Amino acid sequence: MPGALCAAVAPKQDTIDPHDTNARSFLQTPSFSVTLKFEEVVYKVSNGGGGSPEKTILTGITGMVSPGEILAMLGPSGSGKTTLLTALGGRLTSSGRLSGKITYNGDPFSGAVKRRTGFVPQDDVLYPHLTVFETLLFTALLRLPNTLSKDDKTQHVQHVIDELGLAKCKNSMIGGPLFRGISGGEKKRVTIGQEMLINPTLLLLDEPTSGLDSTTAQRILTTVKKLARAGRTVVTTIHQPSSRLYHMFDKVVLLSEGSPIYYGSASAAMDYFSSLGFSASITVNPADLLLDLANGIGPDFQHHDDNNNLQQDPKLVREILISAYEKNISTRLKSELNYTKEASSTATRHGGGGGGVRVIRSQKWCTTWWYQFKILLLRGLRERRFEAFNRLRIFQVISVAILGGLLWWRTPSSHIDDRIAMLFFFSVFWGFYPLYNAVFTFPQERRMLIKERSSGMYRLSSYFLARTVGDLPLELALPTAFTFIFYWMGGLKPDPVSFILSLLVVLMSVLVSQGLGLAFGAILMDVKQAATLASVTTMVFLIAGGYYVRQIPPFIAWLKYLSYSYYCYRLLLGIQYRDNDFYPCREEQHLRCPVADYPPIKAVGLDRHWVDVAAMALMLVGYRFLAYLALHRVR
Incomplete structure (x- = not known):
């Protein structure tokens, strides 16, 4: 079965015969769903030798992403977006100290979760002299289990190519610095396609639209949206999305120097900051306003000191936003997470929940x-x-x-x-x-x-x-x-x-x-x-x-x-x-x-x-x- 790729879990229902060429595309049928939760995630790294204090990269980040949702992490460069994404993917090195709690359907990170997670890095790391089809085929041969024949794996590759709109360039070389190959948007789709071959339940993307024009970026995110709507849990970092891209997100986490200043629905972000006195006098891209706030720039926000002098202090703006987050969002978010824990445990006791998931034998490697x-x-x-x-x-x-x-x-x-x-x-x-x-x-x-x-x-x-x-x-x-x-x-x-x-x-x-x-x-x-x-x-x-x-x-x-x-x-x-x-x-x-x-x-x-x-x-x-x-x- 395409969904059971060396995984530790498998679905009870809706199995698809891999030999059935008339079956639905396996890209549209994730084997099971994952709810990702991260609570009070803190990450510190050494600030050099000689007893120097640790540098805090992440400060108590909390959130939850459910199947079918796209969570976007926004923030200026150096705000900790990629670090948080890497932590969620279980890929942080031992050079720092990570604390907090990250769970996947209530369980900690494991080898089974790793094999069910697709991670798309910011840079497209591909072999330049291989064609698009060869790149995806070799990935399929290595990442899909021996229970599938080479013809089945080739069929999966063709599904990916069709789903991601790569049919026109399937026989073109990837290209590199010394010779021209496919376009940047096509390379990004090939990188996403490599992860889609394993039919991931959790998809993590680091700056998927970086360096792309607005039209190509929208095509990439439309593809990601399609994958999420099929029942996957999607988390992405993004630096400065256009308004069209912003409205495609379900949830947003806004980071400022490693601290959260907003978590919630993307469509409700503008109203939330307006309620705090941060509103734009003109119609702007919501992402632009959020990034300004993350940088400590408050549009149309006036603070009067004792001398009634008008000033805007980035440090003061951040303090106000962080304080508002703790008062208005953090408490509510923790209660929501506790409620979902109780609901999940109740469903487990009664045999429900989890999308009909049962545990089966785990294999360390898909191939010999x-x-x-x-x-x-x-x-x-x-x-x-x-x-x-x-x-x-x-x-x-x-x-x-x-x-x-x-x-x-x-x-x-x-x-x-x-x-x-x-x-x-x-x-x-x-x-x-x-x-x-x-x-x-x-x-x-x-x-x-x-x-x-x-x-x-x-x-x-x-x-x-x-x-x-x-x-x-x-x-x-x-x-x-x-x-x-x-x-x-x-x-x-x-x-x-x-x-x-x-x-x-x-x-x-x-x-x-x-x-x-x-x-x-x-x-x-x-x-x-x-x-x-x-x-x-x-x-x-x-x-x-x-x-x-x-x-x-x-x-x-x-x-x-x-x-x-x-x-x-x-x-x-x-x-x-x-x-x-x-x-x-x-x-x-x-x-x-x-x-x-x-x-x-x-x-x-x-x-x-x-x-x-x-x-x-x-x-x-x-x-x-x-x-x-x-x-x-x-x-």
Whole structure:
């Protein structure tokens, strides 16, 4: 059943067969209803170290939203709208202290509520190279349960597209900063559509009309109104709605610096403030008047001090409004909430209420780990299909390979200095090039990861492996092509075994380097900081790699054992040379000396290569495990 999407509750009645193509659109049939209540919600955050007092973001916010209603949170920037919305969605981080009571049909926030809640962030976090249909389809495949077939999920996607008016652009790419895609209003509808796929009972929207023109904003809110009228509970923040949008709200919460100054019917707000002496002399947008009051600007309100001087003090206006709220609204609101509690408990004792809801077994995940891995891998390949083998990177690698091959063209074995330099360049280039590409991976996907993980869409382990495996075709194909060109042009050992071993060593170095880059990116989650750390690391590894400095002071010699390029360099030398190899040390006297005694080679040695392999294997696993642990901190 479309309504029972890995949820902890299911309806007794009005079940719809998902295989029935003639059934009503599941968007119009929420499985059950939720009444959201929030009482005396207070949120405080630390105002810095050193015993500084806490900063209060929310001060005793109370309200209730019933099924079929839209509650709009109004207030100037910094008034706490988004913080309150995030608290209602159970998404506040542990950086602050939340108190008060938030209930959903009388129960606290839980995993079942989370999977029934659609949260639409202010910014549209979408993959730019996926089409509208692909974006919604991959979301459906991940968020809808395995009990539905792929055809059923595809049908649900088509329902969403039709309901939200996206049919004309279903095959268009989302678009991004570098190329044009669908419009801003269409992106917002796609973001809403992603949440509608799970048939949410509670829908939370953060600034859904931000950055849109008035006509597009009205279309978005009309869609939201339609969803609410189907029986959903809708809460939205909005900054400065037009009068047309304002009159589409059922209830309004008006915040001023984190404190409530109005809660009630949107249509009754003007009369309430007029009764307090705050009325406009001309016809104005109600939202404009409310925002002026929230900023402490009282239109046509005159206050006379002892000297009968006319003044308007924003602080005084706020104090008057907050005092009026406590006197006129707060007491009445608390009594209403207490009455609904008693009615709800009575209905429960008599078996009524709750919309015929019964509790059933809860599932933690809608899909299996392997299924999530496959879908995430396929989505990643689809998203990066235009940039994975882009011409610039291919040209960059091939041109360096050809240029290097020409500089070291058929280097004879007697030119041992040049051959050693070639091997060191080999290890350095493929030790650092993948590192700088990998540091961008997780910082660029941070917002997407937060959004999807907050929705409980997939396990972190399935995402991590799918993301890293999806990068392997590019990460391994380019060094393979580079090795084919550079190895044979450079005149290294011509036997196939030496070539294959050299290729494997290079590929292993690539994977280790990529793992370190992923770890830097995951730990810092900032591209500039990660790139800076990567540049410092590469410089240290380059100097301590065994080629430039051979007699490293003992107190800092341990640095070379941290450098994977050092191990790669040693392995490449070991493939090309043996202890019993000789080189012409004095050609005029026809003298030949052991390769193992040649100073640059003697400084690193040609023995214990299994230690080098083990060290690189440990780094290969360790760096990626470190990156995985770092991603757990992303909230």
